[in-house]
Amino acid sequence: MNTVLIIGAKSDIAKALARAYAANHSNLQLAARKVHELETFANDLRIRHRIDVSLYELDITATASHQSFYETVTPKPQGVIVASGYMCEQEAAQTSLEKTLQTLNVNFTGAVCLLNIVANDFEARQEGFIVGISSVAGDRGRASNYIYGAAKAGFSAYLSGLRNRLYASGVHVMSVKPGFVNTKMTAALRLSAPLTAQPDEVAEDILNAQQRNVDILYTKGIWRYIMGVITLIPESLFKKMHL
Template sequence: MKQVLILGANSDVAKEALKMYVSKGYPVVAASRSTAALETFLRQQQLPAELVTIRYFDATDFGSHRAFYDSLPARPQIVLYAAGYLKDNTIAMQDWEGSFNMMQVHYCGAVSILNIIATDLSNTHLERIIGLSSLSGVRGRKSNFIYGSTKAAFTQYLAGLRQHLFARRITVNVIVAGYIRSKMTAGLPLTESLMLEPAFIARAVVNAGQRFTIVPGFKWKIIYQVLRRMPERLVAKLP
């Protein structure tokens, strides 16, 4: 059985991935600051307690990451980093704490804990690290460039980590997701026809293959390619 570690396990995508991993019979450590919410989720979904261990994990408490990793009941074979935090760009530009928290959750915290995991040479069973990123990190846009910049940094870190771990035959994937119907996006004026369900993204996570960049959804694959190639003068006209 493959041991799975989910960091930021209270996110909507992470909870769907948790259910899918458990359905495969994989033991999962679900790590989050919201341990009470996870316990409620496990009861509601009637997930087998023997397959799910809930642990407290704070992505922004870097000093605790080593002790957290050392306390795991087993070294993971699959790691999913799904922690997320969103602050409106206009507010974030005037609220340094909000901006800094996005940086800590999406990038600094990820680098801190994933470095610990990736450099543990005693874990010869580690086979995959998956990061949940965003199309917001593909090009800087005036409506969300602070959030997007943190996701861009995370994606680039994962790209380098993939190369670093290549010789050890450890796969690193990044899920570059579009709009997800979740508690984080609730209330935002997003295009309904482009919304993706958390379970759809979670399937891309659980079924990740060898490709580095995975963009779930046909429409978002097109948008991703257009964004990458769009001239700067046109990007400047985007919201």
């Protein structure tokens, strides 16, 4: 039986992923801040799917603790999914040093430092898969969301390089680029219904794509075409648009 480690396990998408992988007969290791709050959720998965679920305390920004965190993870997982993320209002991200750093540290620095440790282990074992949840926001910087977008762009570039490096070791790395998803993160936003996915839909897409070794997954799929058009708009025109 495979074991999958989910980072940022309290996220709505992560919980949907935990349910999807549990239904697919994977044991789970859930890592999050205040992870005890996941005890009831974990119990439900154990009973419903007869799988092992263990909980680990982790703050993705506490980079100095990553090595000791990964050493305590037993058994070593066959798959790691990074679902942690942080998005505040753009105005706050561009005026508050604390929020700027939190945006960069959760979405980029923390994720990179942790995955470096996982990648070295998987490379030595010549097995495993890594799924990083980035965002369409990383495909092009927009005035309304460019600090979060910049962190996600960095994360997407990191995942691309990691995929390139680990290919020779038989370790697959998948980048996930969700468009709009109906979660806590977007609860205050008015999202276009036809372009918005539910967490369970995203989780099913991720599980299916990961099993097929897809490299880059857009979910919903239409976002691949939307971002294809957005990235083609000339910069001279793009800077005059209010996106």
